[in-house]
Amino acid sequence: MFEELVKRDFKQKYKRSALGMVWSILSPLLMMCVMATIFGHFFGRSIEHYIIYLFSGQVVFNYYTESTNGGMHALMSNARIFTKINVPKYLFLFSKNVSALINFGIILVVYLGFVWFEGITFTWKFLALVYPIVCLIFINLGIGLILSALYIFFRDVEYLYRLFTQIVMYGSAIFYDINRLPQDLQNVFYLNPIFVCITYFRNVVLNNTVPDFWLHALLAGYAVVLFGLGYYVYKKYNYKFLYYV
Amino acid sequence: MPILKVKNVSIKYVTGDFKSIGLKEYVVRKLKNNYKVNEFWANKNITFELERGDMLGIIGTNGAGKSTLLKAISGIMVPSDGSVQREGKIAALLELASGFDGDLTVKENAYLRGALLGYTRKFMDDTYDQIIEFAELKEFEDRPFKHLSSGMKSRLAFSIASLVNPDILILDEVLSVGDGSFRKKSEAKMKEIINSGATTILVSHSLNQVRSMCNKILWLHRGEQITFGSDVQKICDDYQDFLDGKLKI
Numbered sequence: 001m002f003e004e005l006v007k008r009d010f011k012q013k014y015k016r017s018a019l020g021m022v023w024s025i026l027s028p029l030l031m032m033c034v035m036a037t038i039f040g041h042f043f044g045r046s047i048e049h050y051i052i053y054l055f056s057g058q059v060v061f062n063y064y065t066e067s068t069n070g071g072m073h074a075l076m077s078n079a080r081i082f083t084k085i086n087v088p089k090y091l092f093l094f095s096k097n098v099s100a101l102i103n104f105g106i107i108l109v110v111y112l113g114f115v116w117f118e119g120i121t122f123t124w125k126f127l128a129l130v131y132p133i134v135c136l137i138f139i140n141l142g143i144g145l146i147l148s149a150l151y152i153f154f155r156d157v158e159y160l161y162r163l164f165t166q167i168v169m170y171g172s173a174i175f176y177d178i179n180r181l182p183q184d185l186q187n188v189f190y191l192n193p194i195f196v197c198i199t200y201f202r203n204v205v206l207n208n209t210v211p212d213f214w215l216h217a218l219l220a221g222y223a224v225v226l227f228g229l230g231y232y233v234y235k236k237y238n239y240k241f242l243y244y245v
Numbered sequence: 246m247p248i249l250k251v252k253n254v255s256i257k258y259v260t261g262d263f264k265s266i267g268l269k270e271y272v273v274r275k276l277k278n279n280y281k282v283n284e285f286w287a288n289k290n291i292t293f294e295l296e297r298g299d300m301l302g303i304i305g306t307n308g309a310g311k312s313t314l315l316k317a318i319s320g321i322m323v324p325s326d327g328s329v330q331r332e333g334k335i336a337a338l339l340e341l342a343s344g345f346d347g348d349l350t351v352k353e354n355a356y357l358r359g360a361l362l363g364y365t366r367k368f369m370d371d372t373y374d375q376i377i378e379f380a381e382l383k384e385f386e387d388r389p390f391k392h393l394s395s396g397m398k399s400r401l402a403f404s405i406a407s408l409v410n411p412d413i414l415i416l417d418e419v420l421s422v423g424d425g426s427f428r429k430k431s432e433a434k435m436k437e438i439i440n441s442g443a444t445t446i447l448v449s450h451s452l453n454q455v456r457s458m459c460n461k462i463l464w465l466h467r468g469e470q471i472t473f474g475s476d477v478q479k480i481c482d483d484y485q486d487f488l489d490g491k492l493k494i
Contacts, residue, residue, distance in 0.1 A: 004360035008346060008353070081344040085361050086320040086337070156267025239323035242316075243258055 001087075005095035013099060024103050025110055028062050039175040047177055049118050049206055056201040057174030059104070059111050060132075064140060064194050065165055067100035071144020072151050072161065075241060082242075089238055093144050101137065115205055128210045131219070132200040138223040139193050145230030149237050152244050168194055193222040246332075247294040248444050249318065249413060253327035256288040256313050286468050287313040290327070293463055293473045297412075300445045302459035302477070304452070304484055309465040311448045315339060315415050318446065333412025336362075338403065345398065347391035351382055354390045358405050372408055379434075380404040381427070400427055407434050414438055414445045452481050466494060 014021055035058075036044075036051050044050040074093040075082075082089050116122070150157045172195045178186050189195045196219055203211045260283045266274070274280040287310045295301055303311050316322040317329055319337035345354045355376060359369040377383050380400040385393060393401070416435070439445050439458075449455055455462065455477070462480045464471040471494060472480055486492040 001360035001363070003366075004357045008349060008357055011353070012346065012348060081361060083316075083321065084337075084339050084344050087361055150268070154266075154268035154271060156269060160268060242322050 002091055002095060005091060006098045009095050009099045010102070021106070025106060028058055028107060029110070032058050035175055043176050049120065052115055052118055052120065052206060053177075053202060054175055055111055055114055056205060057172060057198045059107055060136065060198045060201060061169060061172055061174055061194060062107065063100060063104040063136065064168075064197075066103060067097050067140040068143045068147060069161075069165075070096035070100050071140070072147035072158065074144070075148040076151055079241075089241065090145070090234060093148055094141070097137070097141055097144060100140075120205065123208060125204055125208055125210055128204055129201065131216065132197045135219040135223040136193075136197050138227040139197075142223075142226030142228070142230035145234045146226075149233050149241070152241050168192060171195065172198055174198070190218065193219070193226070196222065246296075248297050248299075248332045249295040250330040251291055251293050251318065251327075252329075254288055254291045254314070254317055254324045254329060255286060255326040256310070256317060256322065257325040258285045258287055259283070260285050288317070288324070288465075289468045289470075291463075291465070291470050292327075293461075293470075295444050295446075295461065297444055298442050299461055300439065300447065300459045301461045301463060302455035303446065303448045303463045303465065304450075304455060304481075305465035305471075306488075308467065310468040311465055312339070312417060314465070315417055315446065315448065318413075319415055331413060334409065335413040335415070336406060336409050336411035337415040337417075338406050339415070339417045345390050345402070348389055350387050351390055351393065351401065352377075352386045355401065355405060358402070362406065362409070364408070376401075376404045376408065379430070396424060396427075403431055407431070407438065410438065410441060411443055414443045416445065417448045418450070452485060456481050 013024075032051075032055060036054055039054070040050055047053050071093050074096040075089055078089075078092040081087065082092070112122075147157065147161060171189065171192050173189060178189055196215065200211055200215060200219065203209050203215075271280070291314060293301075303314070305311055313322070315337065316339070317324045318331070319335055319339070320329070320331075321337070345358065349357065352373075355373065356366075356369055360366075364372075377386055380397070380403070382393075382397060382401060385397070390398070414435075447455070447459060459477055461473070461475050462477050463473045464480060464484055472483075474480060483492060487494060
């Protein structure tokens with residue numbers, strides 16, 4: 001059943017646009033080109049391999065937004081199904097997440113292509129990237145679970161979350177370097193799981209170092225807390241959804 | 246050993262401010278202590294039991310809480326109070342045509358619906374031809390679902406949902422699916438399931454249908470249980486009197 005749902009989500013996504021899957025790669029790439037051209041002039045001189053620096057941020061942030069936004073709408077858009085058939089509702093959310101993950105995988109391949117093109121050598125340390133990705137999956141699932149429940153009760157969550165995503169975007173240091181900021185302000189960035197994830201990526205790919213234990217613990221902490229919270233919210237409220245859709 | 250046990254089931258809907266206002270408005274109103282919700286009981290203290298092979302008819306005017314009760318019985322809804330115990334497989338045919346995806350083809354939708362109803366892939370592979378044949382949609386199978394007429398949609402939905410051999414079958418006014426010839430076929434199919442010993446729950450506005458098919462009857466009015474019993478003719482007569490305005494409750 002899960003398989004059929006994933007298939008449907010995937011088809012829904014790609015049947016509607018002419019370029020299909022190519023578009024899902026093209027759109028972040030285009031965005032990145034623009035950013036690289038403009039911000040490259042401001043920050044490119046002081047950051048080595050600026051395009052990779054930028055891309056690392058983009059690839060993680062894109063996955064985060066796609067997955068959580070998809071998650072937010074997952075229950076609402078399938079309401080007509082679960083009000084008629086007795087199915088576990090979280091499956092709709094998980095299936096949306098799987099399609100976002102597949103998309104992320106495709107862009108990740110393009111990303112690694114860029115890394116290779118920039119002349120960065122691949123080492124066994126790249127395998128460590130699996131760690132932040134797994135954490136990110138759980139973070140996204142957790143946020144998705146919370147949002148999908150909130151969205152059923154409050155329709156304006158969509159707009160509020162868009163604003164929130166903007167803040168996360170600027171707070172993730174996607175195109176700039178936080179080392180120019182005062183130390184106190186730098187610490188604030190670590191409250192943002194997406195930033196931590198991006199930092200992990202940059203450490204591995206650009207500096208060829210696996211981050212210290214502290215960063216691992218922080219990421220795992222975010223994953224556990226957010227997923228736990230999402231699970232709790234879902235468990236507590238999932239039988240109430242029906243009354244509101 | 247009852248196959249379905251419904252005990253003191255009550256279902257509460259919350260209406261009023263909640264649904265339409267957003268999060269911002271909610272917070273503001275909470276702070277101002279200006280937040281109001283109304284409770285609305287769609288079902289109040291419904292209690293009955295069914296044995297294997299029983300055929301229950303649920304009657305009542307519009308808004309009596311029939312559909313809500315069916316949702317609680319099929320497990321889609323968790324009752325606010327009370328409990329529902331059921332044995333065996335349950336198949337609910339409720340407002341069939343909704344919940345399909347307009348952009349997928351008929352075939353893809355059939356598989357998706359099958360999966361949602363808990364059929365395995367292999368089972369669908371084996372029975373797909375049978376489904377499409379029964380629904381008379383062979384020449385449409387690769388067309389997008391939105392191109393179908395609403396009658397065709399219901400036909401497909403019915404064909405998929407009626408495939409199982411359930412222990413409990415729930416019918417919400419579905420005996421009137423499709424055009425004349427299909428209706429005959431679907432009624433025959435329904436009788437076949439019923440005769441195989443399934444416990445059936447039927448919601449119908451046709452008293453004649455209820456009189457001729459059911460051996461137990463539940464009368465709901467505005468969420469309350471007026472009667473439950475096996476004296477079908479008597480209760481139907483009372484209900485008819487009530488509809489004619491001769492009986493007050």
